[in-house]
Amino acid sequence: MNALEILTDMSRVKPYYQAIFSADSHMIIGYEVLARIETEDGVKSLGPFFHDPTVPIEFSLKVDDYVQTTALEYLLQNGEKTLLFINVNVNHILIDQDDDLMSRLITFRQKGLDLSQIVIEVTEHNVMGDMIKVATLCKNLKSMGVKIAIDDVGIGASNLDRIAMLEPDILKVDIHALKNQEHSTSYDGVLYSLALLSRKIGAELLFEAIEDSDQFHYSWNNNGRYYQGYFLAKPHHSFLEKNMFKDRFKKDIYEFILLERKKYQSEYGLSSQLNNQLETLIKGISFDQDSDRWMIKIAEHLASYCMRVYVTDDHGYQISSNAIKNNDSWMLNSDYKGRNWSWRPFFIENLVRMDEESRGILSDIYSDIETGEAVQTFSYRVADSSYLFIDIRVNQ
Numbered sequence: 001m002n003a004l005e006i007l008t009d010m011s012r013v014k015p016y017y018q019a020i021f022s023a024d025s026h027m028i029i030g031y032e033v034l035a036r037i038e039t040e041d042g043v044k045s046l047g048p049f050f051h052d053p054t055v056p057i058e059f060s061l062k063v064d065d066y067v068q069t070t071a072l073e074y075l076l077q078n079g080e081k082t083l084l085f086i087n088v089n090v091n092h093i094l095i096d097q098d099d100d101l102m103s104r105l106i107t108f109r110q111k112g113l114d115l116s117q118i119v120i121e122v123t124e125h126n127v128m129g130d131m132i133k134v135a136t137l138c139k140n141l142k143s144m145g146v147k148i149a150i151d152d153v154g155i156g157a158s159n160l161d162r163i164a165m166l167e168p169d170i171l172k173v174d175i176h177a178l179k180n181q182e183h184s185t186s187y188d189g190v191l192y193s194l195a196l197l198s199r200k201i202g203a204e205l206l207f208e209a210i211e212d213s214d215q216f217h218y219s220w221n222n223n224g225r226y227y228q229g230y231f232l233a234k235p236h237h238s239f240l241e242k243n244m245f246k247d248r249f250k251k252d253i254y255e256f257i258l259l260e261r262k263k264y265q266s267e268y269g270l271s272s273q274l275n276n277q278l279e280t281l282i283k284g285i286s287f288d289q290d291s292d293r294w295m296i297k298i299a300e301h302l303a304s305y306c307m308r309v310y311v312t313d314d315h316g317y318q319i320s321s322n323a324i325k326n327n328d329s330w331m332l333n334s335d336y337k338g339r340n341w342s343w344r345p346f347f348i349e350n351l352v353r354m355d356e357e358s359r360g361i362l363s364d365i366y367s368d369i370e371t372g373e374a375v376q377t378f379s380y381r382v383a384d385s386s387y388l389f390i391d392i393r394v395n396q
């Protein structure tokens with residue numbers, strides 16, 4: 001179907017609504033408006049039409065106008081207190097002298113629509129014009145009560161500064177696209193940074209394109225407040241009953257909570273086991289200033305998942321070599337002796353915690369700089385101003 005055929009019979013163009021769920025209420029809290037066309041072969045997405053570079057901008061603006069107006073009209077008539085997520089192409093708006101989006105919203109406000117129900121989705125990474133203009137547009141929309149969501153965060157060349165500049169209420173992360181990128185611990189890192197960023201700027205994370213239970217679990221695990229995707233609900237020609245999936249949602253989340261609890265219980269188990277073991281060991285083999293010799297004596301009693309051991313002082317300077325497990329024996333490597341580790345995340349905080357709480361601390365899982373393996377570090381105060389660090393292989 002070519003662009004002209006679409007334009008000549010606009011009655012076949014329909015907005016479809018894909019439900020968005022909330023982690024806290026388990027209910028549908030909104031819908032993303034998606035353009036569809038009814039054909040002899042069934043309902044088709046208009047995505048290819050909008051992404052076709054040979055389609056003149058005026059054509060796609062016209063279809064966009066039609067879909068948006070129809071959806072806004074539906075929201076107004078329906079009376080449902082739900083959010084409506086509308087995709088806009090910022091590049092089109094920046095060249096649109098008449099500012100159709102703004103005037104359309106004002107018209108609907110006059111008709112009685114509460115604009116705080118509207119979320120405008122903008123894509124930050126493909127903005128061709130001036131970001132200041134986009135930021136101004138977002139500011140103007142927000143002053144009318146409209147919310148701003150940034151689409152496709154985490155794929156393409158997203159720039160955290162530019163995201164923050166738009167002061168969004170919601171960051172939309174395409175979990176499917178993200179997971180299809182090279183699978184490595186790096187996207188855990190991307191999501192972790194996004195979670196921190198969203199917290200700092202007061203935005204919520206919305207995961208979209210969730211296609212299976214694993215992706216749903218992963219999204220929940222990564223601080224997703226809102227969820228969208230075929231796994232939960234397909235785009236539909238009308239709004240759905242907002243409690244429709246509540247029971248199923250609750251059941252899934254219940255499973256996630258059980259798994260998460262198990263994970264933390266086993267971490268606490270490991271941490272207390274290491275605490276007890278070190279307490280006993282150090283009673284028998286008290287710390288001496290020849291830290292390498294002392295450390296090897298300790299290391300020989302440690303379980304096989306311990307791969308690297310070293311000692312630092314209370315300023316984070318490494319006072320021992322690294323003891324490294326090689327097959328069944330421990331080898332010393334003095335390359336890192338004298339290095340300072342105080343710049344590492346939580347380092348100083350953990351030293352203080354060990355002093356205050358008089359027990360060792362198990363870190364979160366991270367990827368080792370040298371080997372790329374998933375590791376955790378257990379740290380333990382062995383004497384005044386001396387701390388033992390044990391790197392542990394995860395999933396052994």
Ligand code: CA
Nearest residue numbers: 032087121151
């Ligand atoms: Ca979108």
